[in-house]
Amino acid sequence: MSGTITVNRETMEWRPGMTVADILEERRYTFKMLVIRVNGTLIKKDRWPDAAVPEGADVQVLHLMSGG
């Protein structure tokens, strides 16, 4: 039996070894520029492929659009 994580306040199934990149792929986020925080800690883009997400984690995915 696997647990869950929360991604932008929605519950999602968790599995052992799950990475930030796995979550983005499963959620099919199409925005190019994202800021990811796992349990409040920012995970830099170059770490997404191997940053493990623990069971029960609170993941926030924030979109960045150009313009200023």
Place this chain on the structure above:
Amino acid sequence: MNDDMFARNVPGMTERLQGAVVAVAGCGGLGSNAAVALARAGVGTLILADYDTVEPSNLNRQFFFRGDLGRTKTRALAAHLRNINPDISLHLYQVRLTPDQVDPLLGRADLLIEAFDRAEEKQWLIETWCTLFPEKPVIAASGLAGVGGTGALRVQQSGALYICGDGVSDPETEGLCSARVALTANMQANIALALLCGKQHI
């Protein structure tokens, strides 16, 4: 001069802001307008960073004037800010910021206003700041293109990271216009002022 300038400020605010240091990364539509709001409110020290010069296409939304054309944005903006408050302390960096410059140039600020134009640059700046200073606020903007959609502008908070804007509007297709850019810049400034004054509701 300042004795009269802040007569209408929120009670107790002026004294707190005089000792505050705010970094503004980018002095375009967001940064120039946010800096003006911060200076008018009485923030004592601003660190301004931008590599660019003022062009005609900036005048539809950025706090510059015809006479600024061709001047560097940091110097032009500094002149306007000193024209509002001669006592403001300004640190100007005429550079295209890179991640390794964030700590030495901006690190002494109490908080950062992210005011870049391109999403790629917003991303590395937010990542760098949040990694260097997890507790220090960074107030960013995302989704401020077009006109209308006033009620769609909002604040997303995640720890010490605040993102103002609608999160989706795209300048490539919708353009960038005075009011919505300045609204978002002033949302950023308003959050900064609230945090610096220790207000619970940003």
